[in-house]
Amino acid sequence: MEVIRCAWVGKDPIYEEYHDQVWGRPVFDSRELFEKLCLDGQQAGLSWITILKKQQNYEAAFANFNPDIIATFDADKVEELLLNPGIVRNRLKVNSIIRNAKAYLAFVEQGNDFSDFLWGFVDGKPKVNHPQSMKQVPVQTSESEAMSKALKKLGFNFVGPTICYAFMQAVGMVNDHTTDCFCHRSQS
Numbered sequence: 001m002e003v004i005r006c007a008w009v010g011k012d013p014i015y016e017e018y019h020d021q022v023w024g025r026p027v028f029d030s031r032e033l034f035e036k037l038c039l040d041g042q043q044a045g046l047s048w049i050t051i052l053k054k055q056q057n058y059e060a061a062f063a064n065f066n067p068d069i070i071a072t073f074d075a076d077k078v079e080e081l082l083l084n085p086g087i088v089r090n091r092l093k094v095n096s097i098i099r100n101a102k103a104y105l106a107f108v109e110q111g112n113d114f115s116d117f118l119w120g121f122v123d124g125k126p127k128v129n130h131p132q133s134m135k136q137v138p139v140q141t142s143e144s145e146a147m148s149k150a151l152k153k154l155g156f157n158f159v160g161p162t163i164c165y166a167f168m169q170a171v172g173m174v175n176d177h178t179t180d181c182f183c184h185r186s187q188s
Contacts, residue, residue, distance in 0.1 A: 006181045007134050018052055024183060026126055026172035030114035033171060034104050035065035037151075038097045040167040041158030042088055048166070050088070057086025062097055070101035096158040103155035119173065121147045128175045130184075137176045140165045 009019045027033055039058060043051045051058075061084050063069035073081075081087065081094045108114060116124075121143045131137045144165035151159040168174050177184035 003182055004180050005183070006178050012049065014052060015049060020183065023170055024172050024175050024177055028115050028119065030108070031065065031067070033115055033118055034067060034100070035059075036171055037156075037159065037167050038062075038065060038100055040163050040170065041096055041100070042093050043166065044093070044158055044160075044163060046088065054087055057084070061087050067101035067104045070098055071105055073098045073101075093158065100156050100158075103151075107154055117150075118147065118171075121150075122168070122173045126172050126175055131176060131178050132180070133178060137178075138165065141174075143174075144168055 005016065005019055009015045027036065039051055039055065042058070059065065061081055078091070078094055078098070082089050082091060087094070104114060107117070119125075127143075129137070140161040145161040147164040147168070148159050148161040151164070165174075169176050175184065
């Protein structure tokens with residue numbers, strides 16, 4: 001019996017594994033949410049599979065997304081990263097991860113919980129949608145617009161409402177698996 005997945009997955013084994021094991025599964029760990037938010041920002045203007053295939057390279061280049069280490073990256077480190085063929089060599093995107101690490105640290109140093117903050121945009125639990133096709137899945141919502149605005153106010157960048165919505169889908173804040181997808185039922 002053939003497994004039915006969301007139409008965007010196609011037949012690429014990397015996409016299939018990501019869809020089946022990662023996309024849409026709730027993530028509550030603050031550091032993991034920080035990493036996924038940074039990676040979603042790297043996707044801007046590119047296809048997600050480009051970043052997905054480079055994820056391990058990003059983890060190596062950015063100290064496993066340890067914000068304490070990333071926040072110390074200086075101009076020399078940026079130049080080194082821009083020579084790394086394993087990541088997207090875009091100065092704005094490289095600098096955005098450093099900027100986001102500093103914003104993340106400033107936020108948590110004030111006694112805030114990053115996970116609680118982000119999950120607050122969906123009242124702390126996954127919002128289950130029932131799209132019958134990908135055409136019914138929005139690219140942004142009022143929640144992703146509010147998240148984007150709040151993150152930008154904290155000093156984050158590459159966090160527009162479309163990126164925030166893709167992030168919300170990826171970390172399970174919204175379940176946008178189509179109703180015929182086997183993951184829709186398992187994550188509802």
